[in-house]
Amino acid sequence: xxxxxxxGHEVAVLACxxxxxxxxxxxxxxxxxxxxxxxxxxxxxxxxxEYLQTEDEIAAGFAVCGAVMAGEKxxxxxxxxxxxxxxxxxxxxxxxxxxxxxxxxxxxGPSSGTVIYSQQEVNLAIHGxxxxxxxxxxxxxxxxxxxxxxxxxxxxxxxxxxxSVVLTDGFLLKTRQDVVLNTDYPNVExxxxxxxxxxxxxxxxxxxxxxxxxxxxxxxxxxxxxxxxVADYEAYKxxxxxxxxxxxxxxxxxxxxxxxxxxxxxxxxxxxxxxxxSPFPAEALNNLAExxxxxxxxxxxxxxxxxxVKQALTVSAEIHGLYKPAVGIDVEEIVSxxxxxxx
Amino acid sequence: xxxxxSTFCPGCGQPMTLRALHQALKKQDLExxxxxxxxIGCSLLAWDFLPINTFQTHHGRVVATMNGFKRAKKxxxxxxYAGDGGAYAIGLQSLLWAAMRDEPITVIVxxxxxxxxxGGQSAPTTMIGQKxxxxxxxxxxxPMRGPELIKQLNPHAYVARTSMTDMKELNHHMEQAIAxxxxxxxxxxxxxxxxxxxxxxxxxxxxxxxENMKKIFPVGVCS
Numbered sequence: 001x002x003x004x005x006x007x008g009h010e011v012a013v014l015a016c017x018x019x020x021x022x023x024x025x026x027x028x029x030x031x032x033x034x035x036x037x038x039x040x041x042x043x044x045x046x047x048x049x050e051y052l053q054t055e056d057e058i059a060a061g062f063a064v065c066g067a068v069m070a071g072e073k074x075x076x077x078x079x080x081x082x083x084x085x086x087x088x089x090x091x092x093x094x095x096x097x098x099x100x101x102x103x104x105x106x107x108x109g110p111s112s113g114t115v116i117y118s119q120q121e122v123n124l125a126i127h128g129x130x131x132x133x134x135x136x137x138x139x140x141x142x143x144x145x146x147x148x149x150x151x152x153x154x155x156x157x158x159x160x161x162x163x164s165v166v167l168t169d170g171f172l173l174k175t176r177q178d179v180v181l182n183t184d185y186p187n188v189e190x191x192x193x194x195x196x197x198x199x200x201x202x203x204x205x206x207x208x209x210x211x212x213x214x215x216x217x218x219x220x221x222x223x224x225x226x227x228x229x230v231a232d233y234e235a236y237k238x239x240x241x242x243x244x245x246x247x248x249x250x251x252x253x254x255x256x257x258x259x260x261x262x263x264x265x266x267x268x269x270x271x272x273x274x275x276x277x278s279p280f281p282a283e284a285l286n287n288l289a290e291x292x293x294x295x296x297x298x299x300x301x302x303x304x305x306x307x308x309v310k311q312a313l314t315v316s317a318e319i320h321g322l323y324k325p326a327v328g329i330d331v332e333e334i335v336s337x338x339x340x341x342x343x
Numbered sequence: 344x345x346x347x348x349s350t351f352c353p354g355c356g357q358p359m360t361l362r363a364l365h366q367a368l369k370k371q372d373l374e375x376x377x378x379x380x381x382x383i384g385c386s387l388l389a390w391d392f393l394p395i396n397t398f399q400t401h402h403g404r405v406v407a408t409m410n411g412f413k414r415a416k417k418x419x420x421x422x423x424y425a426g427d428g429g430a431y432a433i434g435l436q437s438l439l440w441a442a443m444r445d446e447p448i449t450v451i452v453x454x455x456x457x458x459x460x461x462g463g464q465s466a467p468t469t470m471i472g473q474k475x476x477x478x479x480x481x482x483x484x485x486p487m488r489g490p491e492l493i494k495q496l497n498p499h500a501y502v503a504r505t506s507m508t509d510m511k512e513l514n515h516h517m518e519q520a521i522a523x524x525x526x527x528x529x530x531x532x533x534x535x536x537x538x539x540x541x542x543x544x545x546x547x548x549x550x551x552x553x554e555n556m557k558k559i560f561p562v563g564v565c566s
Contacts, residue, residue, distance in 0.1 A: 023415055050414065055440040059407040062400065062437075066380070066411025069398065074415065092401050192416070194396040196375040201391040202398035205383065 002181045008143050008173035009034035011181075012103055012166070015150030016075055017042060017049065020187045021101070023074040024051045025063040027082060030115040031170025032105035035077035057082040061089025061100075068099050071192025073154060075101035079170075080109055083124050090163050091129035095204040097219070099157035099164070099190075103150070106169040108326030116170040118326040119249055119300035122308070125165045126278040132216065134223040136164040136230065137278040141252040143177035148185075149275070152230075155188040160226040167277065171328060172250045227279035234273040237263060238288055241270030243342050246285075246309055247298040248274050251329050255298055258334035269338060274308075282312035289317040296342070297321035298334055350388045354546055356507045356536030357385060357453055358392070361424075363510065364451060365393050367517035368420065377420040380409040382429035384460045386453065389424060403433030410437075410446050420524060421448045428458045431467035431487045442493045442500055442529050449520045450531040452489060454504075455538035456556065463541035470559055486559060490533050494565035501530040502565040507537065508553050512562070519564075535560060 006014070012035050016024070026036040036053065043049040054060040060076045067074035078086050083104050093100035106121045108114030127133035136156045138149035150166050157164035194200050206212040234252070237259055238244055247255040252273040262269040272288055272295075274281050289295060295317050299305040302325045309319065322329065322337045349358045368377050377395045381387050383402035390399050400408045405423040413421035430438055430452040441448060457475060458464040464477040467487035474481055494502040501523035503516045513534060520530035535556050537549045544552050 023411075025411060052410075052414065054407070055436050058404065059410075059437045059440065062404040062407035063411030063414070065400070066408040066413070067415035069408075070378075070412045070415035070419065072415035074411070088401060088404065092404070096398070194378060194398070196396075199394050200396055200398075203390055204399045204401075205387055 001184065004179055004181065005176060006143065006179055007176045008146050008168065009038050011143050011147045011179055012150055012173065013038040013042060014181060015147045016154070017046070018181065018183055019073060019151050019154035020190065021073040021075050021154065022048060022050060023067050023072050024076065025054050025060040025067070025074065026051070026076050027054055027057045027060050027078070029079045029082040031107055031173055032077040032079040032082070032103065034173065035103055035105070057085035058088050061086045062092070064100055065089055065092055065098055069193040071190050073158070073190045075103065077103040077105065079105040080107040080113060080121070081111070083121050083128070087124065087128040091131065092204060093163035094129045094131050094134065096202060097161040099161055101153055101157050101164050103166045103168065105173055106167065114326055117300065117328055118169060119251060120304065120325060121167065122277060122301065122304035125167045132220070133278065134162055134219055135278050136160065136162050136226070136276070137167050138165070138275060139167045139248040139277050140172065141249055141273065143172065143175055144179045145275070146172060147179055147181060151185050156230055158188040158190055160222065162223065162226065167249065169250060223279065230276055231279045231281040232275040233281040233284050234271070234275060235284065235288060236271040236273070238270030238272060238292065240268055241292050242268040243294045243296055243338065244270045244272050244288060244292050245296045245298055245334070245338070246272045246305065248277060248305055251298055251300060254329055254331050255334055257331040258338070261331065261335050262338055267338065267342070277308060280308050280312045285309065285312050286315050289313060289315050293317040295319050296338065297323070298329060299323060300327055300329060301325050349392065351385065352540045354537055354539040354549065355385070356455065356534070356538070357389065359507045359510070360451065360453055360513070360534045360536060361389055361392055363513045363517045364422065365395070366514055367521050368395065370518065371521065373420050373521065376418065377422060378412055379422045379424060380405045380412065382423070382425035382434065384426040384429050384458070386424050386426050386429065403429050404437070405429065406434055406441050406448070406450055407437040409448050410441050413446065413448050420521060423448060423450045425450065425452055426459065427452060427454045427456070427466045427468040431489045439493070439496060442497045442531070445497055445499055445529050447524050447527045448529065449524045452531065452533040453536045454533050454560065455536045456486070457538055457541045459538050459541050470556070488560065490531060490565045493531055497529055499528045501528065504533040504535065504560055504562050504565070506535040506553055506557060506562055508550055535562070
């Protein structure tokens with residue numbers, strides 16, 4: 001256990017190294033570039049680590065696919081339009097159940113948008129492929145969680161064999177915070193898909209519709225089984241809450257501070273923060289909404305988190321929200337919004 | 344010799360190209376070290392054709408995938424198998440950069456001057472005067488000559504074009520390409536191949552069709 005004062009970029013790279021990653025393939029794009037350049041710095045000192053700056057995000061993604069098939073823990077990092085291009089390789093990873101790890105540094109969109117911050121890549125991270133969106137997606141709210149969840153992302157990818165995303169943003173990656181690097185946290189071992197002495201023939205295209213249907217049923221069973229083990233959330237001061245704010249990532253951290261301020265002024269407000277956006281902690285949300293059916297979504301998007309919440313809800317709830325696409329949301333703003341809208 | 348029954352069209356050139364590849368690997372006892380990545384197109388049909396580890400990738404992405412595989416497993420023989428569209432159109436960027444960086448992988452391109460799996464559309468290699476389902480008027484532009492382009496980028500690469508009408512040459516280039524990868528360099532072999540289905544050419548005339556292709560796509564080692 002080492003306590004250090006580090007940026008999100010530094011911590012993300014250290015988490016990949018501690019997770020056992022040996023290769024990174026990447027293409028520079030703001031605000032994710034420093035993950036590539038930090039990794040490259042480490043390759044100078046640690047000869048077990050390798051990298052390639054590829055010709056584009058597509059090549060980076062497919063090189064990740066190739067390297068994980070060969071049995072090496074490998075990752076990429078991208079953002080915005082790069083996350084769009086990455087879907088080609090992520091879709092192959094969806095189809096072939098590859099332990100693909102991608103750190104997404106969200107930036108404003110659509111298109112080239114803005115370069116630092118957003119929460120608009122939730123849909124892409126989960127549903128960017130031409131399939132059913134069976135991916136493991138973590139959303140860290142602090143630099144500490146960025147470390148812990150990156151470790152969990154590698155473990156989840158290699159244990160359950162679903163492509164896995166650390167969904168963060170430029171704000172968190174540039175933030176410097178106190179962090180404990182738990183180097184004792186156990187790693188899931190990497191295993192090649194093909195071995196020298198046993199010949200495997202691996203498809204991602206099927207001749208008969210029923211064949212693919214059967215494969216997808218199996219994926220769904222595995223995904224549901226994984227969900228029981230990994231779906232994670234934080235419920236903060238929700239026991240007696242009359243309003244529960246639902247937020248994720250860095251907005252979740254701001255909301256937590258807002259809850260404390262609102263509580264001081266006598267408002268019974270709580271926070272529900274999904275740590276995994278996929279699989280979504282649906283059961284916990286429903287249990288909560290059953291005794292507190294007033295939900296307020298706060299996110300830097302026009303409703304990508306809200307849609308996940310609505311999809312997860314099986315009990316009736318009243319949903320309002322503060323939706324600010326590609327704009328940061330601070331504590332005071334959340335406090336004012338709740339005070340004005342929940343008398 | 345083949346592992347499974349061929350699912351290629353009768354008269355297709357690809358099984359012969361794949362057998363030549365297999366022969367070259369077998370001769371050096373490299374079957375277990377070899378990993379064959381397939382582009383999407385007719386090449387995908389090779390997924391269970393040879394007794395070597397094989398996987399399908401995406402259209403245009405086999406070179407990038409096999410580059411990743413090779414970097415992660417350096418003692419493997421990493422082979423990317425693609426058609427002319429996968430190699431020279433949608434996948435060209437990755438192919439050029441793999442050659443530029445001298446990635447130690449072997450790329451085999453089956454050039455049959457059409458997109459065959461989708462039913463005979465124009466390819467980067469479609470020849471002047473040829474008509475296809477996407478060129479109802481005869482094609483006017485020069486075809487892409489991949490090996491000549493790639494050789495300019497990398498003096499260490501082994502780059503050749505051959506034809507499946509000459510199995511001896513085909514076998515030789517496959518062996519050289521594998522040996523080049525073992526020596527740590529990039530290699531590419533383009534094979535002029537039959538597509539009777541989309542050319543709408545009968546069996547006895549296929550050879551003449553390829554002989555005509557050779558006038559436009561010169562065979563031999565690119566230098």
